[in-house]
Amino acid sequence: MKSSExxxxxxxxxxxxxxxxxxxxxxxxxxxxxxxxxxAIEIAKKYSNVNGSILIEGIELAERHGLGSLILHSSxxxxxxxxxxxxxxxxxxxxxxxxNIQRKPDEAVQSLKNAIDLDNKNSTAFALLGGIxxxxxxxxxxxxxxxxxxxxxxxxxxxxxxxxxYLKNKQHDNAEQYYTKAIQINPTxxxxxxxxxxxxxxxxxxxREARQDFENYLKHxxxxxxxxxxxxxxxxx
Numbered sequence: 377m378k379s380s381e382x383x384x385x386x387x388x389x390x391x392x393x394x395x396x397x398x399x400x401x402x403x404x405x406x407x408x409x410x411x412x413x414x415x416a417i418e419i420a421k422k423y424s425n426v427n428g429s430i431l432i433e434g435i436e437l438a439e440r441h442g443l444g445s446l447i448l449h450s451s452x453x454x455x456x457x458x459x460x461x462x463x464x465x466x467x468x469x470x471x472x473x474x475x476n477i478q479r480k481p482d483e484a485v486q487s488l489k490n491a492i493d494l495d496n497k498n499s500t501a502f503a504l505l506g507g508i509x510x511x512x513x514x515x516x517x518x519x520x521x522x523x524x525x526x527x528x529x530x531x532x533x534x535x536x537x538x539x540x541x542y543l544k545n546k547q548h549d550n551a552e553q554y555y556t557k558a559i560q561i562n563p564t565x566x567x568x569x570x571x572x573x574x575x576x577x578x579x580x581x582x583x584r585e586a587r588q589d590f591e592n593y594l595k596h597x598x599x600x601x602x603x604x605x606x607x608x609x610x611x612x613x
Contacts, residue, residue, distance in 0.1 A: 394426060395419040400434035404443055411441055426477055432470035465495035469504055481508055499528035503537060510541050517541055532561045536569055543576055551576040567596030571606070587613040 396416035404411045419433055435445050447466035468491035475484035485508055491501040506520035518541060524534035535558035542551035555573035558565075574589030590610050594603060 393417060393420055394423060394429050395433035396437060397429035397431055397434045400431070400438050404438050404441075407443060409438075409442060411437055423477060430474055430477065432467075432474050435470065461494045462498070465491040465498045465501060468494070469498070469500050472504055472508075476508060481512065484508055497527055499524045499531050500533070502527065503531050503533040506534065506537050510537055513544075515541075530561050532558050532565060535561065536566065539569070539572060539576075543572055546579075548576040548579040552580070564596060567593055567600070570596065583613050 393413060393416040396411055396413060401411060416434070416437060419437070423430060435447070439445060447463055447470065468487045472484040472487035472491070475481075475487060485505065488501050488505040488508070491498055492505070495501070502520045502524035506517040506524065509517035509520065517537065521534040521538045521541070524531045528534075535554045539551045539553075539555035539558060542548070542554065552573055555569055555576065558569060559573070570589045570593035574586040574593065577589060578586040587610055590606050590613075594600060594606055600606065
């Protein structure tokens with residue numbers, strides 16, 4: 377017997393803020409709770425020049441106004457059983473992202489190490505820890521990315537992170553390899569990855585492939601600040 381399919385119809389949401397992401401706002405409205413946008417706007421003042429959403433702020437805002445949450449990587453059947461250690465580990469990953477944005481890398485690293493202590497199969501925690509170490513220029517990042525991939529061989533963040541590490545260290549063949557694996561997992565997740573792979577390919581004299589990557593970069597990132605310089609580079613290839 378096939379299991380029945382369920383569809384959750386969420387109400388439309390017009391207002392969005394980096395500290396009140398669309399996903400959190402829509403779910404709260406489904407439960408007839410209107411989260412205060414002015415509160416989210418006030419919180420967002422702490423994050424000037426930040427792109428994207430700070431999901432943990434939205435989650436904590438929802439919790440302050442009567443909603444509960446679980447942060448899990450799981451199937452529906454696993455969700456019914458529940459795993460408090462896994463939930464706490466995943467929450468610490470979101471907390472670490474906020475700490476890193478707040479320029480508190482040491483605290484962010486500790487948060488991720490705590491997440492790993494709680495759940496040593498948390499691929500995301502290993503990938504995020506690798507990311508912070510990569511930002512610091514530490515070769516230690518490689519082992520954390522590789523551990524993430526050993527747990528989950530479709531971890532986009534780990535493959536992209538390894539690509540970034542090898543590109544910075546001028547190991548262009550390795551950079552191309554890992555960027556390609558990330559793109560195979562999700563070709564539309566992050567437009568700038570095409571520019572990075574294009575640079576790695578250009579250094580290897582793979583002109584045709586580099587040109588295609590630069591074109592894909594502009595396709596997926598149409599408002600790129602370096603659009604004109606990329607167009608100039610394409611015309612010269």
